[in-house]
Amino acid sequence: MADKNLLQIHGKFVDYTVENANSHMSFLELLDLLNEQLIKKGEEPVEFDNDCREGICGSCSMVINGIPHGPTKESATCQLHMRHYNDGDTIIVEPFRAKGFPIIKDLVVDRSAFDRIIQAGGYNSVNVGSAPDANSILIPKDKADMAFDFAACIGCGACVAACPNSSASLFTAAKISQLSLLPQGHPERYRRVIRMVEQMEKEGFGDCSNHGECEAVCPKGISIDAISIMRREYFKAMLKNV
Numbered sequence: 001m002a003d004k005n006l007l008q009i010h011g012k013f014v015d016y017t018v019e020n021a022n023s024h025m026s027f028l029e030l031l032d033l034l035n036e037q038l039i040k041k042g043e044e045p046v047e048f049d050n051d052c053r054e055g056i057c058g059s060c061s062m063v064i065n066g067i068p069h070g071p072t073k074e075s076a077t078c079q080l081h082m083r084h085y086n087d088g089d090t091i092i093v094e095p096f097r098a099k100g101f102p103i104i105k106d107l108v109v110d111r112s113a114f115d116r117i118i119q120a121g122g123y124n125s126v127n128v129g130s131a132p133d134a135n136s137i138l139i140p141k142d143k144a145d146m147a148f149d150f151a152a153c154i155g156c157g158a159c160v161a162a163c164p165n166s167s168a169s170l171f172t173a174a175k176i177s178q179l180s181l182l183p184q185g186h187p188e189r190y191r192r193v194i195r196m197v198e199q200m201e202k203e204g205f206g207d208c209s210n211h212g213e214c215e216a217v218c219p220k221g222i223s224i225d226a227i228s229i230m231r232r233e234y235f236k237a238m239l240k241n242v
Contacts, residue, residue, distance in 0.1 A: 011103070013092075016034055016038075016046075018030060018033055018034045018037065019037065020033065021033060021082060022082065023081070023082050023083040024081070024082070024083070025081065025082045026053070026078060026079070026080065026081050026082075027064070027070065027077055027078070027080040027081070027082065028048075028050050028053060028060060028077065028078050030082055031046060031048055034046060046106050046107065047104075047105045047106035047107060047108045048060070048062060048106065048107040048108060049061065049107070049108050050078060052078070053078040054078065054079075055075060055076040055078060055079045055154075055219060056154065057154065058076060058154035058155050058156030058157070058219070059156070060076055060077040060078040060156075061076075061077065061096055061109075061111075061156045061157050061158060061161070062077055062093055062094065062095060062096070062107045063093070063094040063095070063096060063097075063161055064077065064080070064091060064092070064093055065091060065092050066092070067162075067217060068096065068156075068157075068158035068161040068162050068217045069156070069158050069217060069219055070084075071084060072084065073221075074218070074219055074220065074221045075219055076154075076156060076219045079219075093107065094107070095107045095108065095109050096109050096111075096157055096158075096160065096161040097161065097166075098157075098160045098161065098166035098204075098205070099166060099204035099205070100113040100160065100166065100168060100203045100204045100205045101113065101157060101160065101161075109157075111155070111157050113168070113203035113204075113205070114155050114157065114168070114171060116199055116203065117168065117171070117172055117175075117196055117199045117200050117203065118175065118196075119199075120195040120196050120198070120199035121176075121188070121191065121192035121193070121194075121195035121196045121199075122175040122176070122179070122192070122196060124179065124184055124185060124187075124188065125188065126184075126187045126188065137183055137184075139182065139183065143181045143182075144181075144182075146177075146181055146225075147177075147178050147181040147182050149222065149223070150173075150174040150175075150177045150178040150181075150222060150226050151174075151178045152220040152222065153170075153171060153174040153175065153178075153218075153220060153222055154219065154220060155171060156219060157171070158214075158217045158218060158219060159171055159213075159214035159215075159217065159218055160205065160214075161217075162213040162214055162216065162217040163206065163208075163211065163213055163214050164209075164211055164213065165206030165207055165208070165209055165211075166205055166206045167205055167206045167207055167208045167209075167214070168200050168203070168205040169200075169205075169207075169208035169214070169227050169230070170208075170214040170215065170218065170222060170224060170226060170227060172196055172197065172200045172230065173226035173227040173229065173230035174222050174226045175196065176192060176193050176196055176197075176226075176229070176230045176233060177225075177226040177229040177230060177233075179192065180192075180193070180229065180233050181229075189233060189237075190233070190236065190237035190240055191237070193230065193233040193234050193237050194234065194237050194238070197230070197234055208227055210224070210227075212224055
């Protein structure tokens with residue numbers, strides 16, 4: 001029996017021609033049409049992830065012509081439509097490539113590393129009782145707005161796929177920054193940042209070197225300001241030696 005650690009999966013590119021595609025189709029509908037044609041021919045369909053098809057869940061992640069989620073700004077793959085292409089165009093579709101995202105099959109990767117980062121500290125475990133009145137805890141509007149922007153992260157992994165270092169810093173930072181800006185997250189803020197950063201490193205993601213590619217492809221337009229906040233939180237936590 002071969003050592004599973006020695007096994008390697010070798011991928012390949014396959015050329016497909018999709019008949020009867022039209023400009024009104026979404027990109028995922030194009031893949032649906034391709035798979036229908038392949039199944040009719042008795043061939044194996046192309047595996048890809050999808051769920052809500054509304055740009056909410058982030059599961060439709062794939063690299064299209066070298067860009068995670070495709071050429072349109074601040075949109076997921078499911079929000080990309082064929083009107084952005086011309087008849088006869090060759091479109092190169094690939095899975096996300098990163099050590100932290102092992103390829104399962106075709107365009108499907110295992111993104112459970114993100115779940116483990118969240119499990120390491122991306123939550124509030126302090127019992128605060130029932131929900132307080134909305135105005136009982138005053139939060140400055142600029143901080144509330146910033147926290148809301150970071151909370152928009154859908155965990156799709158485009159930031160990892162675009163980063164030359166395969167860093168998960170933008171995802172991790174968005175979750176850390178969201179909670180650090182709100183009073184509900186303060187009791188565990190220093191323990192949280194250390195645990196989540198350490199888990200990110202354990203998952204095999206690279207370090208951030210400020211290329212900014214993550215922000216450029218994020219379907220929710222999350223700013224790399226989150227990474228600055230995460231770094232400050234981490235330094236404070238290390239100084240407190242928690």
